[in-house]
Amino acid sequence: MTRACDLARAFADLVRHRRGYLLLEWIRKAEQDAPKPMKGFAGFLRQDLDAVTASLTLPWSSEVVEGHVNRVKTLKRAMYGRASFELLRTRILGNGP
Structure with missing residues (x-):
């Protein structure tokens, strides 16, 4: 369990500080x-x-x-079966209600 926590912290640090050059080394350690x-x-x-x-x-x-x-998909879900394509288009382009 300790090893898993150490690897998880190392991976989080790798992502947080954008250290892609260390990724292959991390993968090797995790696979071992x-x-x-x-x-x-x-x-x-x-x-x-x-x-x-x-x-x-x-x-x-x-x-x-x-x-x-994500915004377009949310609008589509909210309007599904209730409105026309023209209203959806207007809402997506931001020119209306």
């Missing part, structure tokens, strides 16, 4: 002597290593786009 669920998580990270490393290293993010997608 971590509990089974954490080994699975490490294996999952290894499958898309380039993308995960880039997300922990590069300054670019898709946060704004994801926020807009």
